[in-house]
Amino acid sequence: MSYRPETLSVHAGQSPDEQTGAVIPPIYATSTFAQISPGVTRGYDYTRSGNPNFTRLERALCALENAGFATVFSSGMAAVTAVLSTLSSGDVVIAEENIYGCTYRIFDTVFETFGVRVDYLDFTREEQVAQIAGRSPALIWIESPTNPLLKIIDIRAIAAIAESCGADLIVDNTFASPYFQKPLELGATLSLTSTTKYVNGHSDCLGGAVTTNTESWHERLVFAQKAVGLNPSPFDAWLIARGLKTLPLRMRQHHKNALAFARQLEHHAAVTWCRYPFLPSHPHYDLATSQMTGGSGIVTADFDLSLDDTKTLVSTLRIFALAESLGGVESLICHPASMTHAAVPEEQRRRVGITDGLVRFSIGIEDVEDLLDDFDHAWSSLSR
Ligand SMILES: *Cc1c(COP(=O)(O)O)cnc(C)c1O
Numbered sequence: 001m002s003y004r005p006e007t008l009s010v011h012a013g014q015s016p017d018e019q020t021g022a023v024i025p026p027i028y029a030t031s032t033f034a035q036i037s038p039g040v041t042r043g044y045d046y047t048r049s050g051n052p053n054f055t056r057l058e059r060a061l062c063a064l065e066n067a068g069f070a071t072v073f074s075s076g077m078a079a080v081t082a083v084l085s086t087l088s089s090g091d092v093v094i095a096e097e098n099i100y101g102c103t104y105r106i107f108d109t110v111f112e113t114f115g116v117r118v119d120y121l122d123f124t125r126e127e128q129v130a131q132i133a134g135r136s137p138a139l140i141w142i143e144s145p146t147n148p149l150l151k152i153i154d155i156r157a158i159a160a161i162a163e164s165c166g167a168d169l170i171v172d173n174t175f176a177s178p179y180f181q182k183p184l185e186l187g188a189t190l191s192l193t194s195t196t197k198y199v200n201g202h203s204d205c206l207g208g209a210v211t212t213n214t215e216s217w218h219e220r221l222v223f224a225q226k227a228v229g230l231n232p233s234p235f236d237a238w239l240i241a242r243g244l245k246t247l248p249l250r251m252r253q254h255h256k257n258a259l260a261f262a263r264q265l266e267h268h269a270a271v272t273w274c275r276y277p278f279l280p281s282h283p284h285y286d287l288a289t290s291q292m293t294g295g296s297g298i299v300t301a302d303f304d305l306s307l308d309d310t311k312t313l314v315s316t317l318r319i320f321a322l323a324e325s326l327g328g329v330e331s332l333i334c335h336p337a338s339m340t341h342a343a344v345p346e347e348q349r350r351r352v353g354i355t356d357g358l359v360r361f362s363i364g365i366e367d368v369e370d371l372l373d374d375f376d377h378a379w380s381s382l383s384r
Contacts, residue, residue, distance in 0.1 A: 005179060005248050008060070008064055009060065009063075009064060009179075009244055009245055009247050010245045012060045013055070013056040013057065013059030013241065014056060024242075025052070025053070025238070027235050027238045028047075029234055029235065030047065030051075031047050032045070032046050033045055033046070046226075047234065048225070048229060048231050049226035051237070052234075054231070054232065054234070054237050056237070056241055057072050057237045057241045058070040058071065058072055058209075060241055060244055061211055061244075064244075065183075065184060065211045066184070066185060067184050067211035067213060068213040069211065069212050069217075069218035070209055071209065071210050071218065071221040071222055072207065073207070073208040073230045073231065074233070074236070075232075076172075076174060076192070076207075077103075077208070078208050080102075080103055080192065080208070081224070082225060083139075083221070083224075084107075086224065087138060087139065088115075089115030090116075090117075091116050091117070091139070092117045092135055092136060092137045093107070093137060093138065093141055094120075094132050094135060094137040094139075094141070095107065095119070095120050095121075095140075095141040096120070096141065096151075097120040097122050098143075098146040098149050098151055098353075099141065099143055099146070099147075101147075101344050104344055105344075119137075123142060123151075123158065124151050124152075124153065124284070129158070132161050132167075133161055133165035136165065137167045140161070140167050140169045141172070142158060142170070142172070143173075144171065144173075144175075144181070144291075145277050145296070147298075148298070148300050148341070148354065148360040149353055149354070150276065150282070152277055152282075152284035152291075154287055155181075155183055155187065155188060159186060159187025160187065162189070168190065170190040170191075171188040171190070171191050172192045172194075173192065173193050174192070174193050174194040175296055175298060176292055176296055177199060177247065177251055177296060177327070178191075178199070178211075178247075179247050179248050179294070180293050180294040181291060181292045184212065189217065190211070190212050192209070193208065194207070194208050195209050196208070196327070197326050198247065198296070198327035199243065199244050200243035200327075201247065202243050203329075203330065205235075205239050207232050208232075250329065251294060251297075254297030255296065257371065258295060258299050258361075259276060259278055259279070261299055261363050261368055261371060262274055263279065264372055265299065265301050268379075270303050270379070271302065272304050272357070274301040275301070276300075277289075277292060278294070279295075297363045298362055299360075299363055300359070301361070302355055303357040303358075303359060307356040307357075310356060310358075311338065312382055313378055314334075314335050316378040316382065317333055317377075318374050318377070319371060320333040322334070322335075324340050325362070326362035328362070328364065331361065331363055331364035331366060331371055332362040333360070334359070334360045335360075336354050337355070337358060
């Protein structure tokens with residue numbers, strides 16, 4: 001069976017219910033499962049360690065990423081916790097310096113206190129990438145595109161370095177989504193997704209997942225799911241499986257809208273720079289188009305504005321909701337310095353380029369002309 005992504009996202013793991021024929025699988029709202037005799041189950045015993053709704057979602061995610069194994073969690077951060085819980089005191093993690101704010105925070109305030117050392121490097125600079133192997137990392141942690149600067153990291157090249165020094169490479173694939181980028185095919189050991197974002201796509205629940213082709217990693221992740229208590233609810237797994245069916249359709253519209261939006265914004269008088277992976281002006285455009293099949297829906301722009309004016313601008317839009325998160329059908333706008341990256345110390349924030357005028361747009365699937373009109377309206381009220 002070698003169906004294409006559009007078919008897989010509708011059907012993989014989503015066959016009709018065996019018992020009743022229900023085309024849409026039921027929600028197995030149960031904490032526990034009756035056993036046939038002590039220790040003999042029908043495949044499930046307790047929902048913390050497995051539920052048919054998890055299995056269905058895991059099958060769908062495996063199919064989309066062409067992966068051997070998937071494990072689902074209650075959120076992207078639960079997936080991050082699952083991976084980090086496999087480390088030991090003394091282990092070294094090398095992370096890209098522009099990682100998601102809450103991943104930085106869990107390294108800094110939780111796992112570093114347990115003796116895990118995390119070093120940060122700029123993975124777009126050759127002389128820094130050359131330092132990775134010498135530090136003997138257990139894990140190399142990257143995102144691509146990064147949040148919110150949309151740097152593109154060369155996943156194939158980092159995977160080769162990981163292999164050469166016996167480290168495992170994990171790619172947080174949330175921004176690209178499994179539709180536009182397949183980290184395992186590019187050489188990563190683990191691909192992590194906050195399914196809260198594009199995979200679910202409807203901003204109505206949280207979820208996370210990790211896929212891998214390495215069986216020992218799968219065992220460790222399943223163990224973390226039940227031992228650390230990181231499982232999702234059956235209802236949320238069902239919602240995410242429902243959202244995932246339209247992932248390809250939505251991603252194509254996100255890409256089309258975001259590209260058109262970025263093209264307009266990049267010529268705007270008040271914009272210092274506007275970044276979108278599939279804009280030819282993006283500094284890593286060739287790399288982006290070589291490892292992704294679309295640019296996703298995030299556009300980042302740096303406005304030549306004060307902190308207060310930037311805050312006014314992002315609050316004046318009508319269609320764009322001022323909110324954290326991304327990847328839903330509706331457009332959102334976010335001011336990283338005061339929102340998603342408020343947890344990152346100011347000095348670190350400035351060093352990685354998160355200025356007061358930086359704005360991140362999560363472009364939804366609305367008509368892009370309406371989105372552009374909304375921006376123009378907000379801009380003209382600010383200028384007045
Ligand atoms: C949102 C996000 C996470 C965390 O996911 P939650 O579902 O909010 O816990 C991790 N990484 C990236 C890149 C994200 O955007």
